[in-house]
Amino acid sequence: MPKITDLIAEMKRNPKGIRFQDLCKVCEHYFGETRQTGSSHKVYKTPWQGDPRVNIQNDKGMAKAYQVRQVLKAIERLEEEGNVEK
Secondary structure (H helix, E strand, C coil): CCCHHHHHHHHHHCHHHCEHHHHHHHHHHHHCCCCCCCCCEEECCCCCCCCCCCEEEEECCEECHHHHHHHHHHHHHHHHCCCCCC
């Protein structure tokens, strides 16, 4: 099983090649459990309102590239605000 740091590095290198399941692991590590269930989207709570949002969707087993980039921006913002250790 890949480590979170390995998954983040892969997300930065190739946002188009990320499995949805791996993106979920990263999101749960940084943002906790999803706050929405029962639909095709998974929405994670962030300590701020607005963008970058953490709303991801399964696309035939893969994550959508633009959503991978949004997650990376949200993680970066968490780190900048000191809400998570780098």
